[in-house]
Amino acid sequence: xxxxxxxxxxxxxxxxxxxRVAVAAFVANLNPTMDELADIKTAVSExxxxxxxxxxxxxAGTVELACVLTGQMVTITVTDHGxxxxxxxxxxxxFYTSKPELxxxxxxxxxxxxxxxxxxxxxxxxxxxxxxMEKRLGRRDES
Numbered sequence: 001x002x003x004x005x006x007x008x009x010x011x012x013x014x015x016x017x018x019x020r021v022a023v024a025a026f027v028a029n030l031n032p033t034m035d036e037l038a039d040i041k042t043a044v045s046e047x048x049x050x051x052x053x054x055x056x057x058x059x060a061g062t063v064e065l066a067c068v069l070t071g072q073m074v075t076i077t078v079t080d081h082g083x084x085x086x087x088x089x090x091x092x093x094x095f096y097t098s099k100p101e102l103x104x105x106x107x108x109x110x111x112x113x114x115x116x117x118x119x120x121x122x123x124x125x126x127x128x129x130x131x132x133m134e135k136r137l138g139r140r141d142e143s
Contacts (some may be wrong), residue, residue: 004068011052011061011080019048019065019078026067027074032137039115040074040135046111047078047131055082055129072138081128085121 005026009015020041027040044065051063064079085091091109112119116133123129 002068002070004066006064006066008062008064011056011059011063011082013049013052015063016045016048016052019044019063022065023067023076027069027137030069030072030074030137036135036137040076043112043115043119043133043135044076044078046109047076047133050109050131051078051080051082051129054085055080057083072136074135074137075132076134077130077132079128079130084125084127085123085129086125091121 005022007022009018023044024037024041027037032040048063048065055061055063059082061080061082064077066077066079068075109119109121112131112133116135118132118134120132121129122132
């Protein structure tokens with residue numbers, strides 16, 4: 001059985017909290033552990049914040065958030081139509097930031113990869129970025 005949702009919101013930092021709560025509420029029926037829920041919320045925060053700060057910079061735009069539940073698998077995509085990422089591998093390096101003046105830690109992708117099972121980044125300069133993250137819930141039952 002599959003269940004999905006999709007929302008879009010303005011690229012304003014105040015909407016990062018909305019994105020976290022929306023995904024948390026949507027996955028709640030799978031009965032995630034507190035740790036699983038915290039991992040998902042942190043990964044969503046990082047992806048949305050990257051879209052707002054790096055994708056759109058100071059320009060107005062729209063962030064698209066989609067979530068698909070398939071069994072115990074959660075697939076989350078965060079998409080912007082901003083400036084895109086020229087070098088994805090460089091952007092994924094821990095501590096790399098293109099915005100040091102904003103005191104960014106450069107750990108966004110590292111956190112996403114640490115907290116989710118799979119993270120894929122697709123980006124085209126001038127067209128935007130899509131971050132797809134997957135996490136299987138319920139591993140606490142595995143021996």
